[in-house]
Amino acid sequence: MRDDLAIQLGPLRLRNPLVMASGTFGFGLDYRGLVEPDQVGAVVTKGLSLQPWVGHAPPRLVESPCGAINAIGLENPGVDLFVERLLPELVATGATVIANVVGKTQEEYAEVARRLEAAGGVAAVELNISCPNVKEGGVAFAASPVMAASVVRAVRAASRLPVFVKLAPMAADPVEVALACAAAGADGFTVANTYPALSIDVERGQPALTAEVGGLSGPAIRPLSVRLTARIWRATGLPIIGSGGVETARDALEYLMAGARAVAVGTATFYRPTAALEILEGLRDYVARQGLASLETLVGRAVGPPEETAADIEGQAAAYLERTGALLHGHFRLSSGLHSDRYVEKFRLLERPRVAEALVRLLAIACWDLRPEVVVGPATGGILLAYELARQLGVSRAFFTERVGGRMALRRGFSVAAGEAVLLVEDVITTGGSLMETAQAVQAAGGRIVGACSLIDRSGGRFRPPFPYRTLIRLDFETWDQAACPLCWQGVPIAEPGSRRIG
Structure with a gap:
């Protein structure tokens, strides 16, 4: 040939x-x-x-103008x-x-x-x-x-x-x-x-196909x-x-x-x-x-090249975060108390609904097999993620936890039934402390944790919860205790961009 x-x-x-x-x-x-x-x-x-x-009983194929309708x-x-x-x-x-x-x-x-x-x-x-x-x-x-x-x-x-x-x-x-x-x-x-189509046999006054609706080709x-x-x-x-x-x-x-x-x-x-x-x-x-x-x-000559999609994030996460302005460089005190030279401002990703929807879809795909009945996220980023993740998974309820007396708790009348399957979602994992506090609050209320997921994990593999865990983006950024922070030794001014201390 x-x-x-x-x-x-x-x-x-x-x-x-x-x-x-x-x-x-x-x-x-x-x-x-x-x-x-x-x-x-x-x-x-x-x-x-x-x-x-x-398959269907005949008749299951009928001609149509410029095509055929079949229901095999x-x-x-x-x-x-x-x-x-x-x-x-x-x-x-x-x-x-x-x-x-x-x-x-x-x-x-x-x-x-x-x-x-x-x-x-x-x-x-x-x-x-x-x-x-x-x-x-x-x-x-x-x-x-x-x-x-x-x-x-x-x-x-x-x-x-x-x-x-x-x-x-x-x-x-x-x-x-x-x-x-x-x-x-x-x-x-x-x-x-x-394409779904219907053909009527006007002599019989009935659909031409036994299955009624067929596919137009x-x-x-x-x-x-x-x-x-x-x-x-x-x-x-x-x-x-x-x-x-x-x-x-x-x-x-x-x-x-x-x-x-x-x-x-x-x-x-x-x-x-x-x-x-x-x-x-x-x-x-x-x-x-x-x-x-x-x-x-x-190939594609008449319509142009493909666009960049959310799926392109994998394998080039840091570059993607840089491009969207979500990855900041400097000297930061994280919500966990640790210091780092880089900080992920997740809201720069979540501020664009279409991007957020695409990112959360990837999380939904990764968590499909967990079959949750409720999705719960720690405030503040977890609020957005929890509701969008629940929507894409077809879950009927989602809510968030809030910090009360220094720990995450269920408020505003939110509750879970005994044994109800709960999926946790967090925006950025550094130590996983907020997520584990949320897990404890859910379990104390009678919920059953079926798994957890995060948009970004910068724990360096140290976060290993006792239930299934999936993340979309893994970042290997260094963190230090204050006493061991080289940026503190150099006198670099520190910023506290997180929301934990607000209010």
């Missing part, structure tokens, strides 16, 4: 950017003789679940049968295999991914997060950034396979979902799944998905498989120039089985006419 259309899709090197979309190409074996699996960049399998799924119901034989009977034959064709994974709990997603990796031959997984999470009352994972990220984290923990998340375009904000998944470790995205959705591709590209900068209404090389080029690195062909395959090969020839002709060395030069 010629390599003139080869492209890098995250950790995957594809022979060309054409991907056969999940569900429309079967398991990659049905179209042999028309389109060989190794002629395209990758084959995305039908959705695979832990156990076989029957993710019918599939289950991952074990796929691994035993279908995967070996598909791998033998030389295809790059991306396995679409579905599930009703994050544990199911993780287990399917684990079994696929153990089998060998699968290059990556595509997570269909439009499935209902039965543990959360049937709410689709895609409806919540934190829920979506929990699936990514679970799969990441179970498998080393690259993870691409297939986004649901009708989520409240697909960009927020994408950012959360990126922070949780996603390698890229498929943008996007089908085809050319009708292409401009919508191209727009969403551009938004996800600019927000995350991660590799994207553009999906929705690709019929021609021109359509594929639109997606590439909007930020995609690969394009999925789906509905077009139903009425033009060799559509993918025709698109490839069109792309080769375009590359030759434009004198392009690689398709890589087209």
Whole structure:
């Protein structure tokens, strides 16, 4: 095969950017003789679940102007049968295999991914997060950034396979979902799944599909998905498989120039089985006419480069804090009484709601598995964090503690029920004293501490509470007792920027 259309899709090197979309190409074996699996960049399998799924009763596919509406119901034989009977034959064709994974709990997603990796031959997984999470009352994972990220984290923990998340375009904000998944470790995205649609059979006076609502695919959705591709590209900068209404090389080029690195062909395959090969020839002709060395030069050309996101904080925390003016240099007496040459003014981060929301989302992702019923934060920074963290975790209550007689206490009528699960959140940890005082106050009131988290930990690893603890940013700053402080010896004036002594 010629390599003139080869492209890098995250950790995957594809022979060309054409991907056969999940569900429309079967398991990659049905179209042999028309389109060989190794002629395209990758084959995305039908959705695979832990156990076989029957799907919806027919009719489950109906034509629509400029597209089709389907409600297959993710019918599939289950991952074990796929691994035993279908995967070996598909791998033998030389295809790059991306396995679409579905599930009703994050544990199911993780287990399917684990079994696929153990089998060998699968290059990556595509997570269909439009499935209902039965543990959360049937709410689709895609409806919540934190829920979506929990699936990514679970799969990441179970498998080393690259993870691409297939986004649901009708989520409240697909960009927020994408950012959360990126922070949780996603390698890229498929943008996007089908759009909910309803077709009426006017002769029968009933919905045309047994399931009533189906997913609209085809050319009708292409401009919508191209727009969403551009938004996800600019927000995350991660590799994207553009999906929705690709019929021609021109359509594929639109997606590439909007930020995609690969394009999925789906509905077009139903009425033009060799559509993918025709698109490839069109792309080769375009590359030759434009004198392009690689398709890589087209990625994002029409919409510009990606923006910096909150996920960029990891690995460059100090630089980020400097840039926002949150990291101060000088001689400071911290609220713990220790001295330091650097001080983090967390309110410089929290004063911008969008930044605060993005930062707290990362904390929410890290704490999803703790399942709190109440979130509590020590005043003052903890007030903002507690309420925003509770909102993102879907927790119904949040409150704060205040210092009374030198110690943290519950006031203003705040209370916890006996055994109620409480998550603690702090802005900056130096010694962890305020957080532990809050823990004692909550426990004295009957609460059960399920864990704690912080925006910034500058304890140097010394803070090790007796319950699960997660932090977003770790800073290795020196601190000294007053007697050992070199800045005091040098006579450098000291500042007390904290709020503990105010009032």
